Amino acid sequence: MPEFRNPNQGGGGSQDSRSFLLMMLVMLGVIFGLQYWRSAHNPQTASPDHQPAAAAPAEPGGASSPTAPAGAGAVAATPALAAAAQTSTVVENELYRITFSNRGGQVTSWILKKYKDEAGHPLDLVHDGAAALYGYPLSLYTYDAGLTNQLANALYVASETGTVEAPASLTFKYAAGDLAVTKTFTFGSDYVIRANTEVLRNGVPVRALLAWPAGLGDMETTMAYAGAQVDTNEDGKTDHLAIKKVIGGNTLSGSFDFAGTSDQYFAAVFLPSQPSDSTVVTFSHKIDVTKVKRSNITGETMSKSNKPLLLPVLGTAVGALSGHTETRIFVGPKDVSVLKSIHTADGGTLEPLLDFGFFGFIGKYLFLGLRAVHAAIAPYDTGVHNYSWGWAIVLFTLLIYIVLLPLRVQGMKSAVKMQRLQPQIDAIKAKYNNPKATDPKAAEMNAEVMALQKANGVSMLGGCIPSLIQLPLLFAFFTMMTKVVELRQAHFFWLPNLAAADPYHILPITMVITSFLAQYYTPSPGVDPQQQKMMAFMMPAFSGWMTWNYASGLALYWNIGNLVMIAQQLAMNRTSLGREMREIAAQRARRKTVPPKVLRAASPKTLQGKK
Amino acid sequence: MSGGESTARRERIAAGLLVLHKRVVSPLLHVFAPTQCKFLPTCSEYAYVAVVRHGWRRGGWMALRRLGRCRPFAEGGHDPVP
DSSP: OOOOOOTTTTTTOOOSHHHHHHHHHHHHHHHHHHHHHHHHTSGGGOOTTOOOOOOOSOOOTTTTSTTSSSOOOOOOOOOSBOOSSOOEEEEEOSSEEEEEETBTTEEEEEEEEEEEOTTSSEEEOOOHHHHHHHOOTTEEEOSOHHHHHHHHHSBOEESOOEEEESSEEEEEEEEETTEEEEEEEEEOSSSEEEEEEEEEETTEEOOOEEEEOSOOSOOSSHHHHHTOEEEEEETTEEEEEEGGGOOTTEEEESOEEEEEEEOSSEEEEEEESSGGGEEEEEEEEEEETTTSOOSSOOSOOSOOSSSOOEEEEEEEEEEETTSOEEEEEEEEEOOHHHHHTOBOTTSOBSGGGSOOOTTHHHHHHHHHHHHHHHHHHOTTOOOSSSSHHHHHHHHHHHHHHHHTHHHHHHHHHHHHHHHHHHHHHHHHHHHHTOOOTTSHHHHHHHHHHHHHHHHTTOOOOSTTHHHHHHHHHHHHHHHHHTTOGGGTTOOBTTBSOTTSOOTTOHHHHHHHHHHHHHHHHSOOTTOOHHHHHHHHHHHHHHHHHHHHTSOHHHHHHHHHHHHHHHHHHHHHHHSHHHHHHHHHHHHHHHOOOSOHHHHHHHOOOOHHHHO | OOSHHHHHHHHHHHHHHHHHIIIIIHHHHHHHOOOOOSEESOHHHHHHHHHHHHHHHHHHHHHHHHHHHOOTTOOOEEOOOO
């Protein structure tokens, strides 16, 4: 919080310019040290020794050639019911194109038609490299590794082959020896599919869970891998487990309304038909992305060197305790309107999947506001590959600052009044001759200063309200930027993606300049000059540092905010109050006849004074 | 408040904390939002004086209560440490 100038300088702070310089150096060290620390703790450089003991759900034959979509290993059984050859079935609707293989009756490709990967192709959510190692989506997981392996590699008899348009239903059947397996999937027009699976051994159900075992979503950059999490909702309470908290092969028991895996923007979530009968298994693996590659993306490889680069892939499996698994599966974007439309068995929705972080309740409404602005300026354009979201951010920021304008004008007015009183306050402080803060005389002095302010109608009613509003707004914006799928790949002039850092660092650099100007033009009367100097340096540096590697949308918001503040201040300076204030500041700057000891305590060396 | 030596130490530590706050924490907060204090002495100075005068526990508690007093629509004004 800002301080009135304390003539005592905090009772112990050395204040010559040398210590100030040292202070600045320490600050620089801290800032760049943090920057280094942050890059060092990037998952890219995470130590490989931290590998959770994961129970691999499946180790299909052909794992040695992970790029092969389906392992070449065959199950040497004499099945009573099995297909003779490998076939594939494609199920399509307006939103997705899912490719099933009859080997394992599982998914080899899950394309979301409305989203694109970095290269501009339709986005495939399946990491086929990881899937070949740890299991494909919608495979079955049992607590018996041999059985899991058999279920994943058997050639099922598919009810349909070729391309099928949803609404549709697809059944895979397989029987061998005492084993009989049925997997039925039903497709509609939305992102949700229904699954009904049963594994019988001698007619008795075996607990088999439907799995999305390893990796999901973008997975083209280390950041995308790092964004993976496991989401569960138990009796209305949602939990987001970060990578480090997910234990491979761990079984969670409880009454799950939904459970699944998600990354920054997409989710694959199971919604059991009977939450009370549900059980969840979580998977966590580390894959060396220099070896385990995705064949379904064409973007450049992440690591140019041959050093192993271990990145996490998470997964979940959900089933029924009874053995007969009935569940719906949502696989799609974490788009608020989509998530809201999907109801769990207990009447909730998937909305809590979208986690806006600590200031979530603000972030949510902030985003709804941003979306409303976007809807107003681009009503027919729901795509994300356009300029409209950038403009929406600009307009929305302007709107916020217009709403906050009365508050700011109030603040500026009281600042001017303060400035006007400053010579008298300086005089009072000189009279008391720089008492220690603990000195009773300091209290007397403060009382006199306060009385003077009251008499002249300086009201500090604003107090910390501006920061109470602006701080949460900024943090809410901060988290919102990287969470909402609408901003994914949203272009804006030179910015390829508002949710990613500015590749040319134009916005952060502009930010440093605008922050400096905003604070240069804003008067802060009574603030300790040392502190003021510190601020003049810290504010631009810190804001630049914060936005350097962060979503450019935030830098855009912040920049526009700074520009508005500068404009407001310049307008304010042109009013009679503003002119008067500058005159006072100039007078105080000229006044250098004060004795040195008092000068330090009361010198008006503010930035405004230098103007 | 036992013995001159511990009191002096407390005073030194409190002064150090106050300087740290004014040089680092407060400017950082200003990055996000420019604000003004409604009390004199400011909360940080109040905390320093309270700790020096009343010890860590009582002084700290007094400082917390002072922070609680700084809220929207509070009067503000001169509010010295008792």
